[in-house]
Amino acid sequence: MMSVRAMKAALKQQAIHFFVDPQWVIPSIIAPFIFTTVTLFLFRHTGGDLMLYAVLGGGVLGMWGNTIHSSSWSIGYDRMNGTLEAIMVTPAPLSSVVFGRCLWNAFLGLLNALAVFLVAKFAFGIDVTVRDPLGFLVALAATLLSLAVLGMVFGAFYVVTRASSALFQMLEYPIYVLSGAMFPLVVLPEWSRPFSYALPATWGAEALKIASLPGYDPLGLGYMGALGLTALTTLVFLLVSLWLFSFLEGRAKVNGTLVRY
Amino acid sequence: MSDGEAVIEAEGLTKVYPAAFRLFGDGGREKLAVDNVTFNVRRGEIFGLLGPNGAGKTTTVKMLSTLLIPTSGKATVLGLDVVRDAGKLRSRINLVSGGERGLYFRLTGRQNLEFFSDMYHVPREEKRRRITNLLEIVGLTEAADVRVEEYSRGMKQRLHLARGLVNEPEVLFLDEPTLGLDPEISRETRALIRHLSEEGVTILLTTHYMFEADELCDRLAIISEGRIKALGSPYSMKEAVRNDSIIEVEARELGEAQRRELADLPGVSAVSVEHLEGRQRARIVVANAPGLIPTVAAMLESRRVISIRVDQPTLEDAYIKLVNGR
Amino acid sequence: MMRNVTGIKASALVAMRSQFAVVGPVLWLIQIFSTALFQMWFFVLVSDFAGDPAAGPAYVALGNAVSSLTYAAVYGVTMAAGSEKHIGTMASILGTPTRMYYVFLGKGAYQSVIGLFTVTVSLLLSSWLFGVDLSGADPLTLATVLVVTCFAMVGFGMVIGSVGVYLRSSMVLGSIVLYLGLLLCGVNFPIAYLPGWLQPASYAFPLTYGVEAVRRVAMGAGLADVSHLLIVMLAMGAAFYVLAYLLFEVFERLALRRGSLDMF
Numbered sequence: 071m072m073s074v075r076a077m078k079a080a081l082k083q084q085a086i087h088f089f090v091d092p093q094w095v096i097p098s099i100i101a102p103f104i105f106t107t108v109t110l111f112l113f114r115h116t117g118g119d120l121m122l123y124a125v126l127g128g129g130v131l132g133m134w135g136n137t138i139h140s141s142s143w144s145i146g147y148d149r150m151n152g153t154l155e156a157i158m159v160t161p162a163p164l165s166s167v168v169f170g171r172c173l174w175n176a177f178l179g180l181l182n183a184l185a186v187f188l189v190a191k192f193a194f195g196i197d198v199t200v201r202d203p204l205g206f207l208v209a210l211a212a213t214l215l216s217l218a219v220l221g222m223v224f225g226a227f228y229v230v231t232r233a234s235s236a237l238f239q240m241l242e243y244p245i246y247v248l249s250g251a252m253f254p255l256v257v258l259p260e261w262s263r264p265f266s267y268a269l270p271a272t273w274g275a276e277a278l279k280i281a282s283l284p285g286y287d288p289l290g291l292g293y294m295g296a297l298g299l300t301a302l303t304t305l306v307f308l309l310v311s312l313w314l315f316s317f318l319e320g321r322a323k324v325n326g327t328l329v330r331y
Numbered sequence: 332m333s334d335g336e337a338v339i340e341a342e343g344l345t346k347v348y349p350a351a352f353r354l355f356g357d358g359g360r361e362k363l364a365v366d367n368v369t370f371n372v373r374r375g376e377i378f379g380l381l382g383p384n385g386a387g388k389t390t391t392v393k394m395l396s397t398l399l400i401p402t403s404g405k406a407t408v409l410g411l412d413v414v415r416d417a418g419k420l421r422s423r424i425n426l427v428s429g430g431e432r433g434l435y436f437r438l439t440g441r442q443n444l445e446f447f448s449d450m451y452h453v454p455r456e457e458k459r460r461r462i463t464n465l466l467e468i469v470g471l472t473e474a475a476d477v478r479v480e481e482y483s484r485g486m487k488q489r490l491h492l493a494r495g496l497v498n499e500p501e502v503l504f505l506d507e508p509t510l511g512l513d514p515e516i517s518r519e520t521r522a523l524i525r526h527l528s529e530e531g532v533t534i535l536l537t538t539h540y541m542f543e544a545d546e547l548c549d550r551l552a553i554i555s556e557g558r559i560k561a562l563g564s565p566y567s568m569k570e571a572v573r574n575d576s577i578i579e580v581e582a583r584e585l586g587e588a589q590r591r592e593l594a595d596l597p598g599v600s601a602v603s604v605e606h607l608e609g610r611q612r613a614r615i616v617v618a619n620a621p622g623l624i625p626t627v628a629a630m631l632e633s634r635r636v637i638s639i640r641v642d643q644p645t646l647e648d649a650y651i652k653l654v655n656g657r
Numbered sequence: 658m659m660r661n662v663t664g665i666k667a668s669a670l671v672a673m674r675s676q677f678a679v680v681g682p683v684l685w686l687i688q689i690f691s692t693a694l695f696q697m698w699f700f701v702l703v704s705d706f707a708g709d710p711a712a713g714p715a716y717v718a719l720g721n722a723v724s725s726l727t728y729a730a731v732y733g734v735t736m737a738a739g740s741e742k743h744i745g746t747m748a749s750i751l752g753t754p755t756r757m758y759y760v761f762l763g764k765g766a767y768q769s770v771i772g773l774f775t776v777t778v779s780l781l782l783s784s785w786l787f788g789v790d791l792s793g794a795d796p797l798t799l800a801t802v803l804v805v806t807c808f809a810m811v812g813f814g815m816v817i818g819s820v821g822v823y824l825r826s827s828m829v830l831g832s833i834v835l836y837l838g839l840l841l842c843g844v845n846f847p848i849a850y851l852p853g854w855l856q857p858a859s860y861a862f863p864l865t866y867g868v869e870a871v872r873r874v875a876m877g878a879g880l881a882d883v884s885h886l887l888i889v890m891l892a893m894g895a896a897f898y899v900l901a902y903l904l905f906e907v908f909e910r911l912a913l914r915r916g917s918l919d920m921f
Contacts, residue, residue, distance in 0.1 A: 079449030083438065090437045090478075097832035104836035105699065108845045112700075115709035152432025156494065159396055160450035161421040167450075193852070240688055243695030252699070253706040323400045326348050326364075326390070 072169070076162035080170030088178060098139035099182040101242065102131035106186045109252050110194055119283050121196045125186055126282055127251035129210075130275045132182020133217045134245055140175040141221025142238040144168050145228035158319075164229070165222060165315040172221035176214045205281035205293055212297060213274030216304040220270060223307055226314040229322050251275040254288055270303040335373035338502055338533050339395060343404035344368045346390050346557075364390040366557035367404065372502075372535055372550075377528050379544040379551035380537040381650065387557040388537035389506055395535065396426040396504045408502055422451060424502045427495035429510030431487055436480040440471050440490050443479060444497055451498040465493040469523065485516035492523055503527065505536040509543060521547055541647040555654040565646055572644035572652055575600065576620035578627055579642045583635035585611035596626060601652040610637060616644065616652050685733075686771065693725035693779045700845050701787050712846040718787035719875060720844035722779035723806070723868045727838050729772035730765075730807050734814030735821065735831030737764040758905040761818060765811040772807050780871075793877035802874055802883060806867030809890040812897025813863055819904035823912045838864045863897075866890050 088095065106128030113120040145168060148154040157167055190196040200206045224238040246252070248262060249271040258266060266272045277296035279286050291299065321327075346365040365387040372378040380388040393399035395406055397417040406413045411420040427433075435443050441462060448458045466472045469489035479487065488508070495503055508524065509517040524547060528534055538544055544551050545565045552562040561568060585604055593615055594602045601616040617623050620641045628639055697718055704717040783789040791799075817834055821827030839845060841855070842864040848856055859865050870886040880887075 073452070075449050075452050079446050083435065083442070083446050086442060087435075087437050093826060093829050096829045100832050100836050104840050108700065108840055109703050109707075111840075111846050111850050112703055112707040112709055112712055114850075115712075116707055120707070151435065152428070152430070153435060155393075155398055155426065155428065156433050156447065157450065158398055159421060159424070159426045160447065160498070161418055161452075162450040240691045243692060243699060247695055247699050247702065253702050257702050257706050320400070323398065324349065326346075326393070326399055 073162050073166040076166040077170035077173070080167040081174045082170075084171040084174040088174070095136065095178055095181065098136040099132050099179060099185075102128060102135040102179075102182050102246070103185050105131060105246065105252075106182070107189055110186075110190060110196075114194065119286070121190065121194060122198060122283060123279065124252060125183075125190045125196065125198060126278050127275060128186035129180065129183030130213060130249065130251040130271055130278065131246055132186070133176045133179030133214060134249070134251075134271055135182065135242060136175050136179035137172060137217045137221040138224065138239055138242045138245070140178075141168070141172040141218070142224035142228065144171045144175075144221070144225045149228065163315070164319060165226070165312055168222050168225045168315075169218060172218035172225065173214070175221060176217040179217070180210075180214070200282040201284050202281045202293070206278060209274065209277035209281050209293075209297060209300075212300045212304070213271065213278060216270030216274050216300055216307070219304050219307045219311060222311040223314060226311055226318050229315070229318045245269065245271065248272070249275055256288065268303065270300050270307060273297075273299040273303060276300075335375055337371040338374045338410075339372035339378070339406070339408050339535060341371065341391070341395065341404070341406045342369050344391065344394060344401050344406055345403045346387075346394060346399065347402045364557055365394070365401075368552075368554070368557070368559055369404075370552050370559060370562055372533060374533055375528070375531055376549045377524070377534045377536065377547050379548035380535070380554055381539065381541070381544045381548075381551050382537075382554040383539055383654065386554045388539075388554055390557075391554070392426070392504050392506050392535065392537055396424060397421055398426070422498060423500060424504065425495040425498055425500040426504040426506065427491050427508060429488070429491075429505075429507035429512075431484060431511070434479050434487060434490060434494070437478060439476045439478050440466065440482070440486075440493075441475040443490060444493060447494050448497045453497060461497065461499070465496055468496075468526075469493045484512060485519065488512055488516065488520055489523070492520070492527075496527070500532065502533045502535070505534060507537055507539070509538070509540065517543075541645075541650055545646045553650055553653050560653045561649075568649045568653070569644065569646055570649075572616060572649045575616045575618060575644050575648070575652070577642040577644050577648055578615040578617060578620045578624060578639065580613045580615070580627060580631060580639050581607075581610055581637040582613070582631060583610050583637065585613055585631070585634055589613070589631065589634060592630060593627065596623065596630075598623060601648070601655050603648075603651045603655075614642070614648060614651070616648050686775075689725070689728050689771070689775050690778065692728060693721070693775060694782060696725075696839075697721040697779070697783060697787065700839075704845070709846070712850075715788045715790065716872075717845050718783040719780075719789045719872060720842075720868050721839075722783040722789070723776060723871045724838050724842065724844045724864060725779040726772045726776045726803075726807055726810055726867070727835055727864060729768040729775055730810035731814035731817070731838075732831050732835040733768040733771065734761065734765050734811055735818040735827060735834065737761060737768075737818060737821075756905070757822060757909055758815075758902050761815055761901075761905070765815055768814070769807050769811050772810070773803060776803055776807075789875070791875055794875045795877075795879060798878070798880045798883070799871065799874050801880060802867065802870045802887065805887050805890050805894075806863060806870070809863035809894035809897065810867070812894040812901060815901035816897050816904060819901050819908055822905060822908040838862060841865070843868050863890050863893050866893075 106124060109124045110121060113124050145154060148157060157164060187198060191198055248258070248266045249269055250258060250266055251271070255263060255266055273296050276289070276291065277293060277300055280293045280296055344365055345367050348362045348364055350361050368391060380391060382388050390399065394401045395408055395413055397413050397420055400414055408420055409423055413420060435446065438446065444462045444465060445458065448462065453461060466475050469492055471486060471489055471493065474482065474486060479490065482490065505524065509520050512520060521543065524534060524536070536547065548565060550564050551568070553560045553568070561571065590602050590604045590613065593599060593613065598618045599615055603614050605612045615627065624639060628636070700717045700721055701714045704712055704714045780791065784791045817830055818827060820830060841851070841859045842862050843859065848859045848865070851859065866886045866889050870883045873883050
């Protein structure tokens with residue numbers, strides 16, 4: 071069902087692409103970077119833990135931003151390049167290839183976290199120390215994984231149509247809002263909360279905050295609770311994405327839409 | 332090798348593309364691309380699918396290489412069903428499409444091959460050895476660590492072929508392998524294809540170049556409008572026109588109207604018009620050429636005829652006759 | 658031809674964000690509105706949570722509504738050059754007697770219409786959903802301010818876009834400019850919050866004056882009260898168009914010399 075070898079190869083390929091011409095990561099992470107910096111200015115009024123809160127949220131936004139811009143486009147790249155068939159004709163599952171790339175993209179989104187961290191530390195003089203470094207790292211890894219999986223869900227649609235990424239990219243801001251990375255979920259209206267709860271990014275951000283901010287846990291989940299929910303929602307999206315891939319690949323093979331760009 | 336076992340078997344293979352679904356605008360209507368095609372390819376053979384653009388060659392190749400699901404009919408490759416056993420089949424076949432697309436341009440030649448080797452789970456030690464070897468075969472050893480965007484067309488095409496060989500396929504599908512290449516590179520590519528065949532790889536190639544099919548293929552199928560019009564060795568194809576002869580006319584004002592008029596003459600089975608610089612060359616396939624010359628000369632009197640002569644039929648004439656003729 | 662093909666290949670690395678300038682008008686509008694709305698909502702929620710009285714939800718909503726102009730007027734225009742390169746039509750334009758500048762002026766006019774439409778809808782949304790009070794605003798004055806702001810911003814977009822004749826990095830530049838406004842132009846918080854060394858940069862963006870003018874008009878100011886802001890924007894705009902013209906000339910020549918017209 072999955073090929074680790076193909077994932078690794080795809081991750082490496084994506085990394086090489088990045089290093090050949092790194093400037094193109096900017097369009098994908100500039101929005102989260104500016105959003106976070108603006109938030110820092112607004113939170114400065116309140117100060118305290120809120121600042122670290124914004125830094126953490128910014129990291130999640132960055133991973134999300136790059137995931138949605140690069141991952142939803144992953145297959146589009148092959149489609150444009152004429153390499154989609156060359157991949158499809160191999161025994162490696164397409165989903166593994168896309169997953170490897172999404173993993174890299176989410177990882178690259180951490181560049182934003184780094185940029186935000188630097189701004190926070192040097193421009194705002196925020197003391198960026200986390201309460202539980204190990205827990206923080208685990209939560210970060212889980213969030214990264216969950217975003218890569220979400221990228222896969224979006225990426226799958228590209229097998230069928232190139233318009234898909236245009237539609238998915240519109241989800242960038244809605245998810246910035248709904249994930250509650252920058253403000254507590256309780257600020258959001260009642261009706262939108264189920265959407266927030268369905269997103270692994272929501273729980274990943276929550277776990278990150280619980281691990282970092284002393285005394286933070288508005289939903290009473292505990293660190294393990296938030297991490298567990300991240301894992302659970304990630305698993306659900308993983309299954310959805312695998313199903314989508316097999317379903318959409320099948321459709322593309324009937325309609326002959328693999329090559330058309 | 333004419334009595335080898337069949338490694339590709341297509342039986343009543345048909346593909347109808349459904350009308351496309353579009354969010355905005357009209358998706359068009361369904362299209363019959365391949366219509367009840369039956370043939371088989373024997374082990375070690377170079378088999379050609381020859382036909383004009385849009386004849387259904389590529390669609391056929393895609394169905395055989397597991398990229399497209401047939402609407403009806405059945406196909407097996409190496410005894411494996413192309414739909415049901417696609418997963419198992421993929422590691423034993425490969426597909427190379429012509430043209431410049433299909434490589435990662437920001438990666439080097441070697442990185443491209445490494446990537447695709449990984450897709451096939453080629454064991455690590457084996458991978459290194461095999462890639463070095465492949466680069467050597469296609470003559471890219473020196474350019475191995477240069478990014479593909481710097482490659483010439485010919486180099487890209489050779490890398491394509493190397494890519495198609497990373498899994499040491501038993502059956503290789505080549506879709507228009509010399510498309511858009513200049514004559515010399517085409518020649519190199521054909522030499523490489525022959526070399527592969529000698530190594531025992533079964534090759535199915537599509538082409539719309541007659542001479543390519545004539546030069547490379549042990550057997551070929553002429554396909555037009557989704558149907559097989561003729562199937563056999565290039566020699567047996569020429570048989571179709573053995574009893575014909577050719578009147579070749581060069582003139583300055585030959586058009587579609589004249590082509591149709593000529594085709595309607597008694598005893599004429601096909602007419603092709605080739606446009607050259609400032610003149611046209613018509614080849615008329617006819618049972619008795621010398622007898623028809625006066626009629627043809629009279630008919631084309633006002634078309635600024637340069638020359639009229641009688642010629643021997645070629646595979647091309649056979650092809651024109653089989654595809655367009657009566 | 659060869660070069661076009663290479664161009665399309667290389668552009669695959671472009672983050673898809675930059676593909677938006679290439680999509681059809683329907684998708685482009687949907688994209689703009691969804692962006693404008695959610696961007697506004699995001700900052701309103703942040704502001705709500707932050708509780709800064711000098712940058713309350715209504716303040717932020719109004720700023721974001723005005724900044725929605727950027728999407729079409731600056732970003733759309735900037736991307737036009739990049740996408741020409743992307744599709745490979747730039748060389749064919751350059752082959753005609755029409756100067757590239759005028760082609761982009763046409764694109765600017767098209768994006769202006771979309772921009773003015775966007776900003777109108779965004780202002781209405783900000784007042785319905787996020788409590789922006791526009792009841793004191795004189796519609797005619799508001800319209801004048803928006804048209805002048807749009808004029809200056811399209812000029813700004815053309816300056817950035819001219820780089821695209823020469824370098825594909827204009828697309829990267831375009832995406833930076835698209836968001837920088839949110840930080841620098843008094844959209845989400847007063848410019849005084851910015852560190853002193855950064856503040857002069859704010860005044861290079863026409864959006865800064867536009868946002869300020871709209872805020873005043875919303876509080877009941879008349880045309881005379883904002884005339885100095887309008888004059889600044891008109892002057893800046895005029896300067897941008899002249900500068901863009903010169904840059905187009907220079908970059909066209911450079912591109913022809915280097916053969917980078919369709920090289921992506």
